Amino acid sequence: MTADPNDPTTPPWDYRTMLPGDASAYDTGVIEGGLTVEEQAWLSQQRHAWESQFTGGYRSPEELVSGHSIAIVPSRWVKFEQWLPFATDTSAPISLSRGEVADVARRCRESGLWLPLLVTSFAWGWGSRGFGPTRLLWVLEGKGGSAGLSTSEIEKRLAAAVDALDQQGARGAYGLMLDAGRLSEFGPAFFTKFLYFASRTDNARGRALILDARLALQMRAFWQRRADEPYAATSRSARWLWTGPRWSDYRYQIYRTFVCRSAAQLSKSGERWTPELVELLLFRATRTA
Structure with a gap:
């Protein structure tokens, strides 16, 4: 995927170049499978709820993040x-x-x-x-x-x-x-x-992304919902994979790749997203995705 500077919905990064070469089948399956329709709708709802906190209507991803x-x-x-x-x-x-x-x-x-x-x-x-x-x-x-x-x-x-x-x-x-x-x-x-x-x-x-216990809990929820997929069969549990507080640099990269993949997928709707905005909305959410 090559970024098109004239298309505001095209992100300037490609999650496929971020996926570690030694990524496990479970991690690869979750990332390449992307967000479900329900998860996309939930994140869109989170965005619009956060946007409603600002006056004047639409805000860019950068404005929504900087205003947190x-x-x-x-x-x-x-x-x-x-x-x-x-x-x-x-x-x-x-x-x-x-x-x-x-x-x-x-x-x-x-x-x-x-x-x-x-x-x-x-x-x-x-x-x-x-x-x-x-x-x-x-x-x-x-x-x-x-x-x-x-x-x-x-x-x-x-x-x-x-x-x-x-x-x-x-x-x-x-x-x-x-x-x-x-x-x-x-x-x-x-x-x-x-x-x-x-x-x-x-x-x-x-950019680097923030990873803390709240965000790791969100990741665990995404992985847990896919625990019955064939690619997860030989892996450790989602709970074990995302237990902190000292996640490995590999786990951090998996996290970043998933968030970037999510932003790219959400941007296909015509509404521009950034990884930072996905991270912010997952952090702010009162329940897991």
């Missing part, structure tokens, strides 16, 4: 104020959107310093829940008496992850942060948020 805001209590993050794009002198909740976090990522790209994005994406991910600042302190300073990495070493590892993202793509960056470039207490649910926003500053190899 999370409530933050600024005063809870006062220890990290030097890296945040908002003041922390108030306990009144504020909204922090994906678009605003992406702006931080662009400034980090310009400066070459990535701690502001780590901190901002972490705060965005935790929202108003109270434990987030403590967890972030563990990432930056260590936990339980164990000294954490120096600020310079954290910056070095973040820069290496972004370089891997640029040179190798999302799977390579994910694998690095999972293993050799790992930061303590900074698992996939949050480092994929960092990678996701970092990738919004450079489209050369396609």
Whole structure:
């Protein structure tokens, strides 16, 4: 499939080039089979419900994604104020959107310093829940008496992850942060948020996508509905395949491929979709697909 720049429904990526060469029969079958008619209708309903939250009618996928805001209590993050794009002198909740976090990522790209994005994406991910600042302190300073990495070493590892993202793509960056470039207490649910926003500053190899427990639960539902297909006969269960919290880089790539396949399939209706929009709608859904 070659992208047609004059056709707004044609995505600039091909899921078939993303499917791992060693993909299992189960994973390949689910991805190549695509969304059912019912699943497509459900995702379309999720889109229209989200779109109704905005005034003025139709919104592009980019606008729908960038407008996704999370409530933050600024005063809870006062220890990290030097890296945040908002003041922390108030306990009144504020909204922090994906678009605003992406702006931080662009400034980090310009400066070459990535701690502001780590901190901002972490705060965005935790929202108003109270434990987030403590967890972030563990990432930056260590936990339980164990000294954490120096600020310079954290910056070095973040820069290496972004370089891997640029040179190798999302799977390579994910694998690095999972293993050799790992930061303590900074698992996939949050480092994929960092990678996701970092990738919004450079489209050369396609964007990273967020993967956390809620999204893995959605994937498990898609796989479970296909568990009786012949291609699933010799595989482990869907529950086992999508159990986290440290999904392999292979599993992360399968996830990205499925979401991209879904966006391509949904775009054939004449309404343009992006992988980010599919991810957002699956994350926001109050039940599994």
